[in-house]
Amino acid sequence: MFLCPFSGFCLLISCALYVAAVAPAGSWDAFNYAPRSRTVFPVQVVDSVGDVEVTVEDATNSMTLASQGSYIALDFLKEVGGLLSFTVDTASENTSLALSFSESPLFISPHQSDDSCNPSPLMNSDGAQILFLPAPSGKVMQTIAQQRGGFRYLTIATTSGDPVSISDVQVNITFMPHWDDLRAYSGYFLTEDPIFEDPDFLTKLWYSGAYTVQTNTIGPNQARSCPDTGGWNNSANAGPVSGPVLVDGAKRDRTVWPGDMGISTDTQRVSTNDLLPTRNSLTVMFSTQDPSTGSLQYSGPPINAHGSDTYISWSLIGAYNYFLHTGDLEFIRTIWTNYTYALDFLQSQVDNTGLMNVPSGFANDWGREGGQGHNSAANALLYRSLITAADLASELGDSSLSAAYLANASAVKSAFNELLWDSSAAMFRDNEITSLHPQDGNSLAVLYNITANASQNVAISEGLTSFWTPIGPLSPELSDTIIPFVGGLEVRAHFVAGQGERALNLLRQEWGYMLYTNISVQSTLLEGYTANGSLGYRGATGYNFDHAFTSHSHGWSTGPTSALTFFVLGLTLTGPQGSSWSVAPVLSGLQSAEGGFETSLGWFGVKWNVSSTNDFTLVIEAPLGTVGTVRPPSSADFTVDGESVSSTSMSDGHPAFRLEGGIHTLIQSL
Ligand SMILES: *[C@@H]1O[C@H](CO)[C@@H](O)[C@H](O)[C@H]1NC(C)=O
Numbered sequence: 001m002f003l004c005p006f007s008g009f010c011l012l013i014s015c016a017l018y019v020a021a022v023a024p025a026g027s028w029d030a031f032n033y034a035p036r037s038r039t040v041f042p043v044q045v046v047d048s049v050g051d052v053e054v055t056v057e058d059a060t061n062s063m064t065l066a067s068q069g070s071y072i073a074l075d076f077l078k079e080v081g082g083l084l085s086f087t088v089d090t091a092s093e094n095t096s097l098a099l100s101f102s103e104s105p106l107f108i109s110p111h112q113s114d115d116s117c118n119p120s121p122l123m124n125s126d127g128a129q130i131l132f133l134p135a136p137s138g139k140v141m142q143t144i145a146q147q148r149g150g151f152r153y154l155t156i157a158t159t160s161g162d163p164v165s166i167s168d169v170q171v172n173i174t175f176m177p178h179w180d181d182l183r184a185y186s187g188y189f190l191t192e193d194p195i196f197e198d199p200d201f202l203t204k205l206w207y208s209g210a211y212t213v214q215t216n217t218i219g220p221n222q223a224r225s226c227p228d229t230g231g232w233n234n235s236a237n238a239g240p241v242s243g244p245v246l247v248d249g250a251k252r253d254r255t256v257w258p259g260d261m262g263i264s265t266d267t268q269r270v271s272t273n274d275l276l277p278t279r280n281s282l283t284v285m286f287s288t289q290d291p292s293t294g295s296l297q298y299s300g301p302p303i304n305a306h307g308s309d310t311y312i313s314w315s316l317i318g319a320y321n322y323f324l325h326t327g328d329l330e331f332i333r334t335i336w337t338n339y340t341y342a343l344d345f346l347q348s349q350v351d352n353t354g355l356m357n358v359p360s361g362f363a364n365d366w367g368r369e370g371g372q373g374h375n376s377a378a379n380a381l382l383y384r385s386l387i388t389a390a391d392l393a394s395e396l397g398d399s400s401l402s403a404a405y406l407a408n409a410s411a412v413k414s415a416f417n418e419l420l421w422d423s424s425a426a427m428f429r430d431n432e433i434t435s436l437h438p439q440d441g442n443s444l445a446v447l448y449n450i451t452a453n454a455s456q457n458v459a460i461s462e463g464l465t466s467f468w469t470p471i472g473p474l475s476p477e478l479s480d481t482i483i484p485f486v487g488g489l490e491v492r493a494h495f496v497a498g499q500g501e502r503a504l505n506l507l508r509q510e511w512g513y514m515l516y517t518n519i520s521v522q523s524t525l526l527e528g529y530t531a532n533g534s535l536g537y538r539g540a541t542g543y544n545f546d547h548a549f550t551s552h553s554h555g556w557s558t559g560p561t562s563a564l565t566f567f568v569l570g571l572t573l574t575g576p577q578g579s580s581w582s583v584a585p586v587l588s589g590l591q592s593a594e595g596g597f598e599t600s601l602g603w604f605g606v607k608w609n610v611s612s613t614n615d616f617t618l619v620i621e622a623p624l625g626t627v628g629t630v631r632p633p634s635s636a637d638f639t640v641d642g643e644s645v646s647s648t649s650m651s652d653g654h655p656a657f658r659l660e661g662g663i664h665t666l667i668q669s670l
Pocket residue numbers: 093094
């Protein structure tokens with residue numbers, strides 16, 4: 001099922017990333033958005049103007065545009081991206097067609113594509129692509145540079161009054177270039193939502209996130225560049241690697257951004273087990289280190305942005321996440337000198353308060369204001385970097401370095417609580433000189449366990465709801481902004497705080513809006529939006545009020561995919577490749593859930609349900625030779641494989657016990 005085209009790489013690590021296994025088939029497959037074939041066709045006509053004839057049927061289509069200004073708008077029904085081609089049946093000499101592409105139906109136009117290169121208040125930076133036609137007939141194919149990375153709608157317009165007939169309009173998908181079958185997921189998820197009007201919502205959302213990240217996985221020579229002359233060019237180099245890279249979005253920026261990977265790598269882990277693009281993207285970030293300071297870039301080529309402490313942390317944390325899933329210690333060895341140098345760079349900013357004092361030149365992040373100083377999000381990320389660095393150092397056998405990182409982490413944690421905890425609000429402040437309690441810093445604090453005790457987690461989870469609106473939290477860090485990247489961190493924070501029903505309510509509001517709104521693509525996930533649901537995300541802060549610039553397939557918005565696996569199934573890895581694991585389902589008001597994922601050690605699966613008489617049944621499957629910790633949902637007695645089990649009590653009073661790999665059934669009366 002996998003193509004393994006990088007034989008040097010495969011020899012080196014025995015193709016460990018490419019275990020040919022697919023998740024079990026089941027009713028969940030109906031929710032997989034990935035197309036069956038890499039060649040896709042328009043499915044319906046949404047608009048036609050002027051003297052036109054058009055037929056669109058399954059895999060065949062044909063159309064004639066016969067008058068000046070006539071056009072046809074076609075709908076692929078979901079986000080796609082790649083090389084457009086068609087057959088010219090009749091055309092006169094020197095005729096051309098104008099093609100324009102859009103993710104949102106709001107920007108269907110014969111003159112303009114939505115914007116992928118430059119945000120412009122007139123929403124006209126990309127324009128239409130003019131393709132000259134062979135006369136009297138022949139084939140037209142876009143080049144890699146001409147391809148559109150992400151769109152749902154294609155508009156074809158005549159540029160003259162000469163009649164033109166074309167057929168076989170199709171798109172050859174270019175994302176996931178190293179995969180044969182785009183639907184061959186190695187993970188799955190299924191549940192039924194008893195509250196949302198569409199009971200399949202949570203399952204669809206899981207698959208929507210997975211497909212979004214697939215559309216963000218591109219060949220290394222298919223990054224976006226922006227010609228001075230207008231239009232777009234998707235044949236730029238994304239960095240010094242020869243295989244696929246994981247980038248931020250399908251339409252834009254088609255560039256490596258390590259913060260986005262803080263979410264999208266986890267989506268790969270639970271859905272496709274395809275971590276090669278993450279590895280390549282990390283290689284891009286570590287290879288562009290500044291040799292004189294140790295700082296890493298904010299983004300990869302061709303953008304090559306600088307100046308972000310938080311994104312340096314995301315590169316470090318990303319290396320750990322990659323290692324945890326793959327066990328590829330060889331990769332960590334390769335980057336270790338650069339990795340530790342980058343961590344030194346961050347720590348050199350720790351001042352006598354015990355926290356990093358972010359200089360304004362390094363305050364770039366996911367798009368917020370006030371990131372400089374003793375910023376809470378930046379310091380929570382530093383804490384997580386140190387904790388995960390300690391783990392990697394001990395994997396590499398350097399126990400004294402590991403202990404030193406842990407000691408520094410612990411100092412950051414004390415200072416964080418000392419300086420930033422606001423007991424009257426029961427939340428962390430953004431820094432010690434503001435009264436703002438941020439969505440990002442508070443979510444990260446709970447998620448990364450920088451809180452001193454569990455009651456803080458509960459209080460923060462409650463406090464975060466003060467930002468909620470019916471379509472998602474309005475971030476206090478940036479006006480008029482709903483940002484699903486931070487929302488994805490918040491969802492996890494609610495689960496960590498034991499507030500599963502609240503976490504699912506956040507999904508219903510924020511992702512319930514994104515997945516169903518008819519101003520988006522109803523398949524992949526939006527980069528962000530405003531308080532009234534408009535696409536004018538960051539209009540006043542970088543995007544020039546260009547609503548057409550917003551990406552509709554952004555991996556950083558896919559937090560729910562891994563959150564549903566990690567918390568509703570409750571399945572997480574605690575040791576490399578899943579040599580050790582944990583199962584701790586948060587029932588969240590659901591009646592049942594099932595799913596799982598694989599690593600190179602094999603399949604990890606969880607199925608649970610609650611019967612009408614309130615009996616909880618949990619079936620766990622994990623590879624032989626691995627060992628896990630299981631935490632049943634309540635403190636009542638339970639049996640495993642028909643026998644009562646003596647369990648140890650966790651700090652919060654819940655039982656937990658150790659279980660070897662294999663297939664096991666736990667039953668508990670709730
Ligand atoms: C096509 O364009 C060429 C070059 O501009 C011109 O010489 C020729 O006359 C044009 N043919 C027609 C049919 O317009």
